[in-house]
Amino acid sequence: MTYNLVSILGPTATGKTGLAAHFAAQYNGEVISADSRQVYRGMDLGTGKDLEDYFVNGREVPSHLVDIENAGEHYNVYRFQTDFIDVFNDIVSRKKFPVLCGGSGLYLEAVLKNYRLIEVPPNKKLRKELEGKTLEELTDILKKLKPDLHNDTDVETDRRAIRAIEIEKYYAENPIEDSAMPEISSLNVGIDFDREMRRQRITTRLKQRLDEGMLDEVQTLLDSGLSPEQLIYYGLEYKFLTLHLIGELSFDEMFRKLEIAIHQFAKRQMTWFRGMEKRGTKIHWINGHLPMEEKVEQINALLKI
Structure with missing residues (x-):
């Protein structure tokens, strides 16, 4: 090969x-x-x-x-x-x-x-909604969006968890185009x-x-x-x-x-x-x-x- x-x-x-x-x-x-x-x-x-x-x-x-x-x-x-x-x-x-x-x-x-x-822009409205939630609550929200969650660093801090939720919600609502990845x-x-x-x-x-x-x-x-x-x-x-x-x-x-x-x-x-x-x-x-x-x-x- x-x-x-x-x-x-x-x-x-x-x-x-x-x-x-x-x-x-x-x-x-x-x-x-x-x-x-x-x-x-x-x-x-x-x-x-x-x-x-x-x-x-x-x-x-x-x-x-x-x-x-x-x-x-x-x-x-x-x-x-x-x-x-x-x-x-x-x-x-x-x-x-x-x-x-x-x-x-x-x-x-x-x-x-x-x-x-795809590149995910900030969602200020969502961030406001998530503000004040505990890391445990944020982790639960993320797991509902991404049941196969296996990247623990996504929930290492509140800030990371909020960003991960933001990304998953964006992916769910927007079509993803193929990348220009070479063979x-x-x-x-x-x-x-x-x-x-x-x-x-x-x-x-x-x-x-x-x-x-x-x-x-x-x-x-x-x-x-x-x-x-x-x-x-x-x-x-x-x-x-x-x-x-x-x-x-x-x-x-x-x-x-x-x-x-x-x-x-x-x-x-x-x-x-x-x-x-x-x-x-x-x-x-x-x-x-x-x-x-x-x-x-x-x-x-x-x-x-």
Whole structure:
């Protein structure tokens, strides 16, 4: 089979970026990020951009859809799909090989399954009606609109839940046109670690990013004029570090709660990937413990099958 895309996926802290860059370097390729938070400028350590991983043998592998939006703005899957189409067509037109890389399951599936998406404008009347409702009430409303709800981040905060309800109501009332998605034939490669090793890697990486200045990064974003509420919207690192910086959590409480939240997030990611497989997406899982060269060789072997 001939593939025109390789997609490298997996939960957080599994080394996706490094593998994508090494593979792309071998194939004169370029990496397209499929990460819902790495699009934001100034949000580097907190989103795990691992920018140094794009350098292979002293040369930078070109990457796309990283640092394309200002922090405080709201990027979404519709914009990702649209941006992906533009970037994919550009890479192919220059006779380079595109490598999609990320852990945001919805973004990956929007491309691999060609979701039909439309841009949803704000609905001020609906937002007014939902104002004051508890997160539990909002979750119940969303589940009635979307019984197969499996994206927990949609109901992580009141603001996210209201936006998710807004989107589902708009979809129900407006026809969806086919996207201009090019024909995609993707070899999908997942990086696999056992649960305990994944937990160890998450904890080690969290400590490393804190040592490298992740708290300073969040403080800089606050000093730039972003409100605590704006940063909390992004969840995980930005939520808990912000709560610590504004005095609502001690450092130890912040670390403990954040560590648990990232472990839970990684579990949800794996649940999504297993769901993708059930929905018909073939994923070839490779052992994350293997040396980089062997991982790349395994992808090469899969390409030739």
